[in-house]
Structures are given as structure tokens and as C-alpha cells.
Amino acid sequence: MVTIDEATVARLKTQGERFEILIDPDKALAFKHGEKADDFLVTDYVFKDAQKGEKASEEALKKIFHTTDVLEISKVILKKGEFLYTAEQRKKMIEEKKKAIITLLSQGIDPRTGYPHPPRRIEDALEKAKVHIDPSKSPQEQWENILKKIRPILPIKFEMREIAVKIPAHYSSRTYGVLKHKYEILKEEWRKDGMLYLLVSLPAGLQDTFYEDLNSLTKGEVETKLIERK
Numbered sequence: 001m002v003t004i005d006e007a008t009v010a011r012l013k014t015q016g017e018r019f020e021i022l023i024d025p026d027k028a029l030a031f032k033h034g035e036k037a038d039d040f041l042v043t044d045y046v047f048k049d050a051q052k053g054e055k056a057s058e059e060a061l062k063k064i065f066h067t068t069d070v071l072e073i074s075k076v077i078l079k080k081g082e083f084l085y086t087a088e089q090r091k092k093m094i095e096e097k098k099k100a101i102i103t104l105l106s107q108g109i110d111p112r113t114g115y116p117h118p119p120r121r122i123e124d125a126l127e128k129a130k131v132h133i134d135p136s137k138s139p140q141e142q143w144e145n146i147l148k149k150i151r152p153i154l155p156i157k158f159e160m161r162e163i164a165v166k167i168p169a170h171y172s173s174r175t176y177g178v179l180k181h182k183y184e185i186l187k188e189e190w191r192k193d194g195m196l197y198l199l200v201s202l203p204a205g206l207q208d209t210f211y212e213d214l215n216s217l218t219k220g221e222v223e224t225k226l227i228e229r230k
Helices: 025-032 059-064 070-080 087-105 117-127 143-150 169-179 204-218
Strands: 009-016 017-023 047-049 160-167 183-192 196-203 222-230
Touching: 009 070, 017 025, 017 059, 017 070, 025 070, 025 087, 059 070, 087 117, 087 143, 117 143, 117 196, 160 169, 160 204, 169 183, 169 196, 169 204, 196 204, 204 222
Parallel strands: none
Antiparallel strands: 009 017, 017 047, 160 196, 160 222, 183 196
16 A cells, blocks of 8 residues: 555545545556455545645535445545546556557558558657547547547548447446446446446457457356447
8 A cells, every 4th residue: 555645636526515535546546447446545534625634524425425434435536536647657558548549540441552550650640640648538538539630641441330238237337347448338328227238339440359358347248239330
């Protein structure tokens, strides 16, 4: 566990109130990405202002979160609030997202030749277009904006797939947590029994990888249907 000096802050502003927690940045990031990590808290307090050491009142906690359980409140803050990355985390995440984006773009083709662009050519195009990579968003969430910026420099064409997915209740939360950071979710529907229905859009070149991810996360207990090719 990191010390208080090494901790970073996650905060949530809602209904005129501010709530902050001190967290282990790596463990909190793992939790935010869907992994089971309940030991991300550095202190067992919810603050109104962590820097000043000013704690949130029980009245405010009950009003907003309907509980005073610090761990449960902290999970909500991490999921819905603002996460302040360390400089090292930010640099590492940008590099990882950049590699993932280059891999995605490698699934497309040069319409002039019919062949994929080499990774080095894609990386050069990203630099020339001065593409900003957001470490807090998945490559898929940044997809459209990146394509708009690099297409004047790098002509590229993709075939896309839309796939409907039905996930059993006992796998739904964890699977959703992972998928939302790797793929573009067009629609989602949570049933009362916990069953999850998704409509996911992805490049055709990632279709096999998507199925592999689903089978790994659900131990094969998943149903899929290819809805559209475009």
C-alpha cells in the first residue's frame, strides 16, 4: 500500500457537494478498469477537501449516497467521478493507448492499393496530424476523432461490424467493465434478472479478438449475433 504522500485523489462533484478520497493510483486504476480490487483506499475517510483534511459530513453522505459505508461510497466516486492520474501513469497509459490505436488502424486498408498501412506509416501520420491521445478514454471512444484528423494525411478504409451480445447475469458486471474500455458499445440493456444485452461496433479485423475476449470473460456462456456489416 502506498503512503499518504504517494496517494492521489479521486473526486466527485454532485448536487452542489464535493467528495474526495485518497487512493493508491495503480489499484484504483485497476478497479476502474473492471478488476476486483477493494484495497485501493489509503485512508478510511471521505473528504470534502482532502488537501485540508476536511471530512464530508455524515448528513451529506447519506443525502447523496444513502449510506456512510466508506468503501461503497468510494467505489461510486471512482466509477462516476474524476480520477487524477499520476504523471507516470498518464505517460504509460498514453503509450499503451497509442499502441492499441495503431493496432486498430492497422485493421484498415489503403483504398489506393487495397493493402493495410504499415504500423510505422500510421505512427508517422498520428504525429503529423498532432493527434491528442486521451489516457482516460478507450481507443474505440477516440476512434472517430482520430480518423477525421489522419485521413487527410493517410487515406484509410474500414469494414465495420455490429454484433449483438447476450451475457448471463453472473458474468455481466465484470464483462461490461472490461468491454466498455476496449470496444464501442452502441446500446446496452440491463434486465431485472441481471442479464445484459449489448450492441457493439468494432472493425472487422477485431471480430475474432472480440469473440475471444467474450469467451474468456464468460467461460463460453455467451450468445452473439452478427447484426450488420458495413
